[in-house]
Amino acid sequence: MRDGAAGSIWFRALSSGDAALVHDLHRDPMTNAHNPLGASPDLLASERMLENWLQHRMDHGFGYELAFEGNRLAGICGARRDLWLNMPVINLYWRLLPDFWGKGLAADLGRHALDIARSATPLVDELTVARMLPGNAVSVRVAEKLGLTRRSDLDGEAHGAHWILYADSGLVP
Numbered sequence: 001m002r003d004g005a006a007g008s009i010w011f012r013a014l015s016s017g018d019a020a021l022v023h024d025l026h027r028d029p030m031t032n033a034h035n036p037l038g039a040s041p042d043l044l045a046s047e048r049m050l051e052n053w054l055q056h057r058m059d060h061g062f063g064y065e066l067a068f069e070g071n072r073l074a075g076i077c078g079a080r081r082d083l084w085l086n087m088p089v090i091n092l093y094w095r096l097l098p099d100f101w102g103k104g105l106a107a108d109l110g111r112h113a114l115d116i117a118r119s120a121t122p123l124v125d126e127l128t129v130a131r132m133l134p135g136n137a138v139s140v141r142v143a144e145k146l147g148l149t150r151r152s153d154l155d156g157e158a159h160g161a162h163w164i165l166y167a168d169s170g171l172v173p
Contacts (some may be wrong), residue, residue, distance in 0.1 A: 036161035077109035079117035
């Protein structure tokens with residue numbers, strides 16, 4: 001359990017019964033305003049997303065976790081291995097439901113995601129990054145609060161969008 005700015009935030013690993021919660025987090029267009037893929041279209045798509053995330057945890061020993069404030073679902077965060085510009089990375093991820101915006105909780109989720117990434121055994125030349133769209137000012141502020149370093153040399157295109165990157169300066173090759 002971690003204390004958040006607006007109360008007690010706690011985290012738990014995803015499980016196979018979490019498809020409805022994953023869908024609650026990913027179906028809202030507001031929550032996906034900075035996601036070029038948009039909101040999850042239906043529960044089946046969210047189930048597939050969850051299966052992919054659970055497989056990652058089985059394969060690598062770390063992944064995404066749900067975040068709760070009290071007994072209410074607040075968001076999701078974590079880290080997972082990915083390829084970016086043909087380079088192995090651990091990508092940080094955090095997302096809050098709109099009811100929890102503006103409370104300083106995004107930094108709590110980002111901090112937890114970074115803790116998860118740092119607990120992973122890095123591969124050779126693996127970099128921990130936070131990838132975001134240029135207009136996502138909140139995620140930029142969170143990345144900066146986490147002490148991540150802007151890496152414009154790693155900006156690139158994916159999913160039909162231009163992404164900017166911040167990296168964990170402690171692990172920059």
